[in-house]
């Protein structure tokens with residue numbers, strides 16, 4: 001028996017990943033033979049495009065089985081620098097300003113470890129991807145919630161952020177397109193955030209993992225490309241979502257060389273380098289044909305519209321129209337129950353797995369996240385079941 005004292009205090013407030021634990025309840029139902037529709041998952045359901053897989057297979061056959069440079073293979077760093085210049089308007093030196101990481105999440109943790117001291121504060125959107133707050137706590141820093149409210153289109157407001165600044169505020173985190181709301185910030189909105197960061201002398205961590213998944217003409221902008229922002233921005237991105245490469249565990253950070261100099265020491269003592277042959281695949285992801293990605297985006301858009309159509313049939317539900325990522329985040333406040341209870345009801349009654357909004361932060365209460373990273377047919381079945389189950393729920397819960 002391992003005693004409690006064996007576990008570091010810092011782990012006291014670090015829970016097991018919540019979305020995965022929903023998965024455990026789902027697994028129980030599936031074991032009983034129930035057909036659960038998965039709409040809780042945050043990964044594309046597509047295969048990695050064939051040319052990317054082939055490049056990794058070839059690399060293995062060619063002996064790419066050893067450590068690479070800690071920064072990543074030069075060929076990939078060059079491809080990333082070119083991508084950042086063309087797509088994002090960021091001028092980055094591939095030799096000194098990029099590190100290839102083991103997923104975007106390593107980039108986030110590295111950035112936090114390298115820049116925040118215990119007790120420092122970082123402003124993060126709330127709701128937001130759950131891992132941010134836990135990574136921040138692991139570092140000993142404090143996440144400070146910027147409320148994202150439906151009333152304001154789930155967009156951060158400068159006046160709210162002003163009120164949260166203390167002498168300990170050192171950084172802010174921006175995610176656009178956003179998980180779980182699917183909201184994409186406009187150029188003007190990002191410019192306002194950039195102004196704020198400059199005024200308050202904040203470092204900016206910009207998580208751009210969903211940049212390619214935008215719809216209805218929405219455009220992604222990199223905050224680090226705005227005037228005076230390069231020196232204070234760590235741009236974090238990866239291959240998981242745009243190329244359906246979640247299992248490859250590949251991402252990258254781009255930042256001024258002084259920040260890279262600190263982050264590389266975290267990376268060096270944690271993972272050494274990203275997987276060698278996976279990096280060869282990633283070169284092809286950036287330099288090879290982009291059609292498979294556009295086909296995937298088109299399909300996501302078709303599903304997004306279908307989910308919105310079903311939600312519009314439920315008068316009790318309101319919804320900010322998402323223009324990015326693969327999530328919809330409708331309000332379920334009118335049902336008068338905590339989002340966890342409604343998600344559980346839908347799981348057991350309709351066999352539809354969704355994520356309760358509270359998993360994404362305090363301000364996520366009253367919402368559920370629907371992920372459309374599942375086949376059109378499955379999602380349609382899930383949405384039909386959901387509509388029926390919610391009608392029933394309304395009858396049962398009539399005051």
Ligand SMILES: Cc1ncc(COP(=O)(O)O)c(C=O)c1O
Nearest residue numbers: 042103104105129179209238240
């Ligand atoms: C906002 C956000 N950032 C980062 C990640 C993780 O990306 P990666 O697989 O590259 O670590 C996710 C995954 O769901 C995410 O939603």
